[in-house]
Amino acid sequence: MRLERLQRELRKLDPRITASERDGCVLLEGEVDDYATVYAAGKLAVDKDRYLGVLNDVRVRGFEQHVVLPELRDDALEGRACDVLVIGGGITGCAIARELRRHQLDVVLVEKGPDVASGQSSRNGGVVHVGINFSKGSQKLAYCVRGNAMYRRLSHDLHVPYENKGQVTFARTPIEMLALEYVHRTALQKGVVRTRVMSRDELREVEPSVPEWSVGGLFMGTGGITCPHLMTIALAENAVENGAEVWLNTAVLGMEVSGGLVRAVRTNRGTIHPKAVVNAAGVYADVVAQMADDRTLTIHPRVGTNLVTDKKAGWMARTGLGKTPFTLTPHQLGELPGDPVSLVKATLASAHSHSKGIALIHTVDGNVLVGPNADEVADREDTSTDRATVEHILANQQEVQPELKASDIIAYFTGVRSPTYEEDFVVRPGIRTRNVFEAAGIQSPGLTAAPAIAVDIAQWVRAYLSEVMEVVPNEAFDPARAYRPRLAELSLEERAQLIRENPDYGEIVCRCEGISRGEILDALRSPLPVPTVDGVKRRVRPGMGRCQGSFCLPQVMRIIAEEIGVPFEDVVKGTEASRIVVGPKK
Amino acid sequence: MNERYDVVIIGGGPAGLAAAIGAREGGARVLVVEREAQLGGILKQCVHDGFGLMRYGEALTGPEYAARDVDRAMGLGADVALCTFVLEAHREQEGFRLVLTSRSGVREVHARSVVLATGCRERTAKQVFIHGDRPSGIFTAGCAQNLVNVQGMLPAKRVVVLGSGDIGLIMARRLTLEGAKVLGVYEARPRPSGLARNIAQCLDDFGIPLHLGTTVTRTFGRDRLEAVEVCKVDERMQPVEGTEQRIGCDGLVVSVGLIPENEVAEQLGVPMCAETHGPIVDQQLQTLVDGVFSAGNCTSVNDLVDYVSETGLRAGRAAALHALRQQGRSLREVRCGNGVASCVPQRIDFGPECGEVTFYLRSDSDYRDVEVLFVSQGEVLARKRLRAVRQAETVRVAADLGQMGNRVYVSIAGSGHVKGEGNG
Structure with missing residues (x-):
């Protein structure tokens, strides 16, 4: 879109918004009254042919992004030089740090949260995506297909659960079946294999929960599931096992850039001097890119809430299932006026939503995840849940699985995705700054794509570093994470053997998930220990079950306190300020 | 190891202890399997009195009440496996096979009858759809009770209690006595859920206000709880818009109902009752699976421990009888x-x-x-x-x-x- 035309359109939207060109991007500025206008302006400005990206700096009157920063201030990293600094301990950053250690590079990863996978990497459905819904030529498609193919090996190496039971999308009418036939034909051109259009009866073989209204659907054989936070933690642990450093509670506050290079990176724990910088900063990737003078994008936060069912409802989905994006359920149809125009409109609106139409996901732990929705919001850090959203998701997905009841839900969580206005990843070497490497705009299918993104980024970083230093392969690199038993997966004989070796495996602490003291101690003694209640919960699951930690919380706190040698009252939930008790009673 | 018992009782709380007494009195060889290091179940952390008014005609504390049953069961010669968790439960030709785990390993025991005495768990804040952030400072009443009475900790200084069930009321008093300020007890229903005597003794005596027809709808605070939002509800228990009120506090204690724990029952294929959420039983507490009995709060949630013990005793006796002389029903x-x-x-x-x-x-x-x-x-x-x-x-x-x-x-x-x- 030509700039003048964009400016005209923007005036109609809100005359206070101005558009200009800067560094190959389109820059929007101004102040408006609501976030919807900011988002609409950003969308209007998208022109992938003409611009590198949209820099949407339009502000909302009265809204200031509150950046959650660690309370910690020290100089532990002051003056630290390293070969590569990875910013962001989500799945992308952790995968990159691990990949970089295939060579003898001094790798430091910083994460502002109290644990890796503190953002969207732990707040998603864990789907290893097929990629079928991404357009040809997009980075999302390319990395999704490549990453998907890497998952079996990766999960094996890292001892992270992964299941490849496929995904199913349901159609309501024969016309929709024809559309799915078309989707199936285009799949191969996209590099997506193992798809098949199936009748209702055939579908039932792979997914017993086919809704009444469905005539059939598309089965996608490469679809899978993993545990997203465990995968992230495993990548980080394996990176550490192979010599990378991971610094938690460490936030990047600014950079010194000169002569087309990042010279120094300021954090709350001192200033680091890296030879190369990788930006994997998730919802703040545009902010970090700006610090590095390499910004070509804007993150517009998009929240999604998932509901978690009791494992007793685990039968409700065997695969990941949902309706096709263009399918309207009988309930949705019932709410339409009935004329063909509104039907077409509603269908298009449904097809253009950013949810991939996966409604129910059978998790690797046996629960079912229900959701997620997709809402544009201003705040990058607000992961609170609200009643209306949860009720809406529940009502919607009951159309797909009528047996689903509110009483099946034991928990819910919200994640903030980090899409760009172009709705694609920005994975590339720096444009204006030569030693920065962008892994930005990574949202779904980021979990799937991360291992493939890591390969490319690591390769670019190595190529760049080779100009300034000698880069030698790390012969000692071991892609396998040290094995730690998950008792629930073991046979009784294996369990008995373990207990003989270490009786802590015989002491069950979490009754709902059957987690032993030994497994909790293993987590606390891992290469990347996070001795908090949440840190333990995310690694070995006490508190994830139906009682949500009501029974085992005091015991888990006691184990943490004893293991790290602090008083019981100093044990925290997650962040430093999240102490669980006030102190000893009087 | 291959041990045989007439009756294996799963759970060493009041129901399980009474079942052990009943089954020993009936002449059966008895094993009580308990997850924790001590018998007594949740009674261990109930330091207030009021237990046993019906059964003994006196008001005992939880530990006192439990001690009487522990002494009696031990005196009668029941075997006990502490710190032991049931991994699997199967039906077999003549009875049942249970796989147990503990620090000493994995063992199998066989039983002619099984008494389920697995108690109940608390419904959580999430399960009543309280929304907002996920800070620390949100506890179920039982968890708060454990922190205070077992761990000796004060969980919060300024507390809102949701739910006027007995545990909620008792925790309002306990936290007040330990120096916390309880700002109020909120109850969505139009009437209090707890025993009348607890309203008087736990709230009125301490000047703690009870707000009926009002519930907690939201929590605020990124790290530690900073406030909750309370809201009036209509007859259908839906929040009434415009009645929201924000209350600053660092603790939310929820006491919003108990759910029978029936994971072992389900493994044994015991049919459940939709109303009680526990197994369907006959008057001897025998479930629809011959030889499986169910007593106490895993059968249906009781307000008085006296009833729990009564069903335990009856289930134990019947389980012994069944083990020694099986007969049709x-x-x-x-x-x-x-x-x-x-x-x-x-x-x-x-x-x-x-x-x-x-x-x-x-x-x-x-x-x-x-x-x-x-x-x-x-x-x-x-x-x-x-x-x-x-x-x-x-x-x-x-x-x-x-x-x-x-x-x-x-x-x-x-x-x-x-x-x-x-x-x-």
């Missing part, structure tokens, strides 16, 4: 009629030895001057007059029904509905 169905929300037992094993049957009912509302009627084939088999029935309290009725058809209907009859208050 002739089951008749008990159905909930007017005014009855749930009933234990749901079946009656009808025979010459049937005699008087003890029923534990929950009503669907509060009533005054009513009769509990037992009706079969159009005839009233028994009737019991009651002066007051509260939805929040278990109604215990013993009745000799005599002859009966295949179904017995139990209902609350009379015009004594307490008016002006909806059916919460």
Whole structure:
């Protein structure tokens, strides 16, 4: 879109918004009254042919992004030089740090949260995506297909659960079946294999929960599931096992850039001097890119809430299932006026939503995840849940699985995705700054794509570093994470053997998930220990079950306190300020 | 290891201990399997008194009440496996096979009868759809009670309690006594859920306000809880817009109901009752799976420990009898009629030895001057007059029904509905 035309359109939207060109991007500025206008302006400005990206700096009157920063201030990293600094301990950053250690590079990863996978990497459905819904030529498609193919090996190496039971999308009418036939034909051109259009009866073989209204659907054989936070933690642990450093509670506050290079990176724990910088900063990737003078994008936060069912409802989905994006359920149809125009409109609106139409996901732990929705919001850090959203998701997905009841839900969580206005990843070497490497705009299918993104980024970083230093392969690199038993997966004989070796495996602490003291101690003694209640919960699951930690919380706190040698009252939930008790009673 | 017992009891709380006593008195070889390091179950952390008024005619603390049963069960020679967790439970040709784990390994035991005494768990804040952030400072009442009474910790300084059930009321008092400021107890229903004596002794005596028809809808605070939002609810328990109020606090204690724990029961294929959320049982607490008995709060949630012990004792005796002399049953169905929300037992094993049957009912509302009627084939088999029935309290009725058809209907009859208050 030509700039003048964009400016005209923007005036109609809100005359206070101005558009200009800067560094190959389109820059929007101004102040408006609501976030919807900011988002609409950003969308209007998208022109992938003409611009590198949209820099949407339009502000909302009265809204200031509150950046959650660690309370910690020290100089532990002051003056630290390293070969590569990875910013962001989500799945992308952790995968990159691990990949970089295939060579003898001094790798430091910083994460502002109290644990890796503190953002969207732990707040998603864990789907290893097929990629079928991404357009040809997009980075999302390319990395999704490549990453998907890497998952079996990766999960094996890292001892992270992964299941490849496929995904199913349901159609309501024969016309929709024809559309799915078309989707199936285009799949191969996209590099997506193992798809098949199936009748209702055939579908039932792979997914017993086919809704009444469905005539059939598309089965996608490469679809899978993993545990997203465990995968992230495993990548980080394996990176550490192979010599990378991971610094938690460490936030990047600014950079010194000169002569087309990042010279120094300021954090709350001192200033680091890296030879190369990788930006994997998730919802703040545009902010970090700006610090590095390499910004070509804007993150517009998009929240999604998932509901978690009791494992007793685990039968409700065997695969990941949902309706096709263009399918309207009988309930949705019932709410339409009935004329063909509104039907077409509603269908298009449904097809253009950013949810991939996966409604129910059978998790690797046996629960079912229900959701997620997709809402544009201003705040990058607000992961609170609200009643209306949860009720809406529940009502919607009951159309797909009528047996689903509110009483099946034991928990819910919200994640903030980090899409760009172009709705694609920005994975590339720096444009204006030569030693920065962008892994930005990574949202779904980021979990799937991360291992493939890591390969490319690591390769670019190595190529760049080779100009300034000698880069030698790390012969000692071991892609396998040290094995730690998950008792629930073991046979009784294996369990008995373990207990003989270490009786802590015989002491069950979490009754709902059957987690032993030994497994909790293993987590606390891992290469990347996070001795908090949440840190333990995310690694070995006490508190994830139906009682949500009501029974085992005091015991888990006691184990943490004893293991790290602090008083019981100093044990925290997650962040430093999240102490669980006030102190000893009087 | 391959051990054989007549009766294996799963759970060493009040129900399991009473079952052990009953089964030992019946001459059975008994093993009690307990997850924790000590017997007594949740009683261990209930340091307040008021336990045993019916059974002993005196008010004991939880640990005192438990100690009496522990002493009696030990004295009778029940075996106990502490710090032991049931991994698997299977039916086999003649009885059951249980796989247990503990620090000493994995062991298998075989039992002729099994008594499930697994208790209940608390419904959590999430399960009543309280929204907002996920800071620390949100506790179920039982968890807060453990932190105070077992760990010796003060969980919070300024506390909002949601739920006027007995545990909520008792924790409001306990936290006040330990130096916290309890800002109020909020209850979505139009009437308090706990025992009348607890309202008086736990709230009124300490000047803690009780807000009926009001619930907590949201939590605020990224790290530690900073505030909650409370909101009036309508008759359908839906929040009324415009009545939201923000209350600054660093602790939210939720006491919003108990759910029977029935994971072992499910492994054994025991059919469940939709009303009680526990196994369907006959008057001897035998489930529909021959040889599996279910006692205490995993069968249906009780307000008084005395009832828990009573069902445990009966289940233990019957389990011993079953183990030593198995016999067939002739089951008749008990159905909930007017005014009855749930009933234990749901079946009656009808025979010459049937005699008087003890029923534990929950009503669907509060009533005054009513009769509990037992009706079969159009005839009233028994009737019991009651002066007051509260939805929040278990109604215990013993009745000799005599002859009966295949179904017995139990209902609350009379015009004594307490008016002006909806059916919460």
